[in-house]
Amino acid sequence: MHDVAARAGVSVKTVSNVVNGYPHIRPSTRDRVEAAIAELGYRMNVTARNLRTRRTGMIALAVPELSLPYFAELADSVIRAAETRGLTVLIEQTSGSRQREIDVLAGRHRDTTDGLIISPLELEPDDLGLFDVDFPLVVLGERIFGAPADHVTMNNVAAARAVTEHLLALGRRRIAVVGAHAGESVGSAALRLQGYTEALEAAGIDVDPALIGEAGLWHRSTGAETMGRLLDSGTEIDAVFALNDAMALGALHALHARDIDVPGQIALVGFDDVDDVRYSVPTITSVSPGREQIAGSAVDLLVARIAERDGDERAPFRRVVPDSSIIGRESTGDVPRRGEERVVSVQHGSTEDFEPLPSS
Amino acid sequence: MHDVAARAGVSVKTVSNVVNGYPHIRPSTRDRVEAAIAELGYRMNVTARNLRTRRTGMIALAVPELSLPYFAELADSVIRAAETRGLTVLIEQTSGSRQREIDVLAGRHRDTTDGLIISPLELEPDDLGLFDVDFPLVVLGERIFGAPADHVTMNNVAAARAVTEHLLALGRRRIAVVGAHAGESVGSAALRLQGYTEALEAAGIDVDPALIGEAGLWHRSTGAETMGRLLDSGTEIDAVFALNDAMALGALHALHARDIDVPGQIALVGFDDVDDVRYSVPTITSVSPGREQIAGSAVDLLVARIAERDGDERAPFRRVVPDSSIIGRESTGDVPRRGEERVVSVQHGSTEDFEPLPSS
DNA sequence: GGCCTGTTCTACAACGTTGTACAGTGGTGT
DNA sequence: ACACCACTGTACAACGTTGTAGAACAGGCC
Numbered sequence: 001m002h003d004v005a006a007r008a009g010v011s012v013k014t015v016s017n018v019v020n021g022y023p024h025i026r027p028s029t030r031d032r033v034e035a036a037i038a039e040l041g042y043r044m045n046v047t048a049r050n051l052r053t054r055r056t057g058m059i060a061l062a063v064p065e066l067s068l069p070y071f072a073e074l075a076d077s078v079i080r081a082a083e084t085r086g087l088t089v090l091i092e093q094t095s096g097s098r099q100r101e102i103d104v105l106a107g108r109h110r111d112t113t114d115g116l117i118i119s120p121l122e123l124e125p126d127d128l129g130l131f132d133v134d135f136p137l138v139v140l141g142e143r144i145f146g147a148p149a150d151h152v153t154m155n156n157v158a159a160a161r162a163v164t165e166h167l168l169a170l171g172r173r174r175i176a177v178v179g180a181h182a183g184e185s186v187g188s189a190a191l192r193l194q195g196y197t198e199a200l201e202a203a204g205i206d207v208d209p210a211l212i213g214e215a216g217l218w219h220r221s222t223g224a225e226t227m228g229r230l231l232d233s234g235t236e237i238d239a240v241f242a243l244n245d246a247m248a249l250g251a252l253h254a255l256h257a258r259d260i261d262v263p264g265q266i267a268l269v270g271f272d273d274v275d276d277v278r279y280s281v282p283t284i285t286s287v288s289p290g291r292e293q294i295a296g297s298a299v300d301l302l303v304a305r306i307a308e309r310d311g312d313e314r315a316p317f318r319r320v321v322p323d324s325s326i327i328g329r330e331s332t333g334d335v336p337r338r339g340e341e342r343v344v345s346v347q348h349g350s351t352e353d354f355e356p357l358p359s360s
Numbered sequence: 361m362h363d364v365a366a367r368a369g370v371s372v373k374t375v376s377n378v379v380n381g382y383p384h385i386r387p388s389t390r391d392r393v394e395a396a397i398a399e400l401g402y403r404m405n406v407t408a409r410n411l412r413t414r415r416t417g418m419i420a421l422a423v424p425e426l427s428l429p430y431f432a433e434l435a436d437s438v439i440r441a442a443e444t445r446g447l448t449v450l451i452e453q454t455s456g457s458r459q460r461e462i463d464v465l466a467g468r469h470r471d472t473t474d475g476l477i478i479s480p481l482e483l484e485p486d487d488l489g490l491f492d493v494d495f496p497l498v499v500l501g502e503r504i505f506g507a508p509a510d511h512v513t514m515n516n517v518a519a520a521r522a523v524t525e526h527l528l529a530l531g532r533r534r535i536a537v538v539g540a541h542a543g544e545s546v547g548s549a550a551l552r553l554q555g556y557t558e559a560l561e562a563a564g565i566d567v568d569p570a571l572i573g574e575a576g577l578w579h580r581s582t583g584a585e586t587m588g589r590l591l592d593s594g595t596e597i598d599a600v601f602a603l604n605d606a607m608a609l610g611a612l613h614a615l616h617a618r619d620i621d622v623p624g625q626i627a628l629v630g631f632d633d634v635d636d637v638r639y640s641v642p643t644i645t646s647v648s649p650g651r652e653q654i655a656g657s658a659v660d661l662l663v664a665r666i667a668e669r670d671g672d673e674r675a676p677f678r679r680v681v682p683d684s685s686i687i688g689r690e691s692t693g694d695v696p697r698r699g700e701e702r703v704v705s706v707q708h709g710s711t712e713d714f715e716p717l718p719s720s
Numbered sequence: 721g722g723c724c725t726g727t728t729c730t731a732c733a734a735c736g737t738t739g740t741a742c743a744g745t746g747g748t749g750t
Numbered sequence: 751a752c753a754c755c756a757c758t759g760t761a762c763a764a765c766g767t768t769g770t771a772g773a774a775c776a777g778g779c780c
Binding site for chain 3: 362372373377380405
Binding site for chain 1: 765767
């Protein structure tokens with residue numbers, strides 16, 4: 001920058017002003033500076049600017065694992081959303097490690113990023129205090145409610161209820177669940193199970209514990225195992241609600257291994273609407289939680305908090321729930337021809353302010 | 361850092377030395393400094409250090425899209441490999457845009473990262489000049505050979521040949537290909553097709569153009585379409601070699617839609633060994649290109665180049681080809697029981713120095 | 721003419737580290 | 751007794767940018 005200034009016959013600060021688009025610059029000066037920049041092939045040193053301005057133009061995204069399709073697609077969406085707002089994304093894999101999630105919240109990337117979007121998998125309501133950080137933060141997911149940070153979450157209960165109602169409407173009565181977490185009252189598992197329960201109760205059907213299949217990690221393998229256990233138990237089953245798509249794919253695998261026809265004998269529904277379920281055999285009906293909206297809202301909320309950083313006004317914490325919808329496919333016999341799909345129902349989202357819960 | 365120094369009664373530089381583990385420090389001094397750090401809750405400003413040292417501890421990874429499972433899994437592996445070496449990874453999605461790949465090579469993240477690992481999808485041998493950059497660079501993939509940078513690539517020809525030989529050994533004679541790129545002489549498509557051709561010729565079988573299915577983008581959807589076209593063409597087919605797993609899954613979908621039994625009527629093999637093919641119905645035999653090794657080698661090569669930056673010695677450019685193997689599964693009838701898998705064959709990799717090709 | 725406002729540019733001092741050069745201090749070998 | 755070395759710590763000047771304050775000038779208004 002010094003060299004450019006010398007060559008253009010102006011001060012260093014003027015070069016800085018030109019580069020940053022400061023308006024009050026005589027056109028002739030601007031041209032001279034730009035010419036000098038071009039001739040010398042000058043490029044701004046981003047690190048120095050970061051140091052001086054205390055901004056980096058990067059945000060961190062902490063997700064469990066990219067090898068899980070849901071998070072890979074989420075990361076994809078967040079990166080695109082950030083890009084349109086001029087931000088770069090740094091991805092941190094927490095790998096199902098509680099300590100890694102704590103590290104990230106403790107500000108592992110505080111200096112190199114302007115803010116953090118985290119999708120916690122291991123932290124619990126008891127850890128609410130950890131979310132009281134001094135940098136812009138947006139929380140994703142259903143594990144943590146009431147943290148002192150903006151929150152983007154899915155329409156879990158409503159969507160799960162709609163899924164169950166849909167299966168009931170199709171005449172299914174013995175609806176198994178794959179992926180329950182016994183004893184949990186928060187998290188996707190609990191909320192989706194709640195929707196399931198509500199739908200059954202509304203229909204006057206008792207929840208049969210024999211139909212509730214546990215699965216700790218929500219992977220394809222655990223989905224297959226859990227489905228296998230349910231089938232081997234001898235319980236009568238005519239439909240399966242897998243609490244996410246990975247498990248639905250695993251469950252499908254287990255059903256296939258036992259020569260059970262889907263949807264002929266057993267109907268199957270997943271959750272997340274990842275790309276995979278559109279190409280499995282048969283294709284799987286799933287809940288589309290509004291991934292683009294989740295990513296877009298998360299980035300927007302974070303950008304707003306980053307902008308807020310300079311002043312001293314703090315907007316109230318905000319919770320965003322995007323619209324979700326059930327995409328009917330072959331596994332529920334919802335489509336006339338193979339490969340087709342149709343929106344079976346839509347659950348409307350919402351946006352609201354909330355008060356953080358006190359942390360212990 | 362000033363405050364810490366004052367509190368500990370030492371100079372700022374001494375604090376710096378303590379933080380950076382400089383050995384010649386009296387234990388008592390070290391203790392005082394560490395106590396002061398703890399009391400004040402001091403944390404080093406990474407940006408300032410980056411500016412001063414011209415190192416960031418971050419590397420960039422440029423891949424087409426995270427929503428493609430192969431790249432999501434690759435990113436996962438690279439992140440883990442980098443982590444064990446104390447590096448953080450910045451992911452750049454090039455989204456199948458030529459311009460984005462050029463931007464990254466032009467040094468979009470030059471200041472914020474210490475080096476770049478790029479997996480080009482759009483750049484061609486004509487663009488070789490773009491790879492002559494002044495920062496540490498490692499190239500992945502089969503599109504670019506001879507660039508002035510270290511290169512990690514798969515054992516494409518050998519693996520494809522082995523796949524084809526395996527299908528021949530199983531008695532298949534009408535082996536279709538899904539995903540060919542007509543007219544290309546570089547890239548995964550050309551190399552894998554070459555392996556296919558070599559195997560057929562070695563077996564004294566003519567290559568039938570009617571069996572070669574084109575597919576531009578290697579997605580599930582294109583795999584399904586291409587498979588559909590091949591089947592509708594009426595050509596006799598008893599095996600399919602999909603040039604990647606995404607297309608294999610799409611092809612499986614198309615086969616299922618026509619009630620064709622796999623492997624009864626048609627055997628199916630993919631390439632990449634992504635997690636998906638272990639849970640499809642049936643499970644799909646695939647080439648495992650050694651993803652962990654690719655990621656590990658790429659990071660190692662980059663780390664070596666980064667270390668080289670200070671001195672003026674330059675090691676010759678290096679090409680690493682990891683071992684690959686064929687994992688036999690249900691789609692080729694290679695396993696006795698459902699869900700099992702076995703290594704059908706292994707192709708050994710190599711490491712060699714090479715001279716870059718002249719760029720036009 | 722004097723005052724004010726707006727434009728254009730500059731000088732200086734940060735931002736928070738680390739590299740360099742050097743100054744003590746104490747021990748060792750001759 | 752002296753030179754020499756290893757250890758321990760310090761002062762200063764960078765790294766490359768931007769915020770701040772203000773100078774110089776022009777034009778408009780009373």
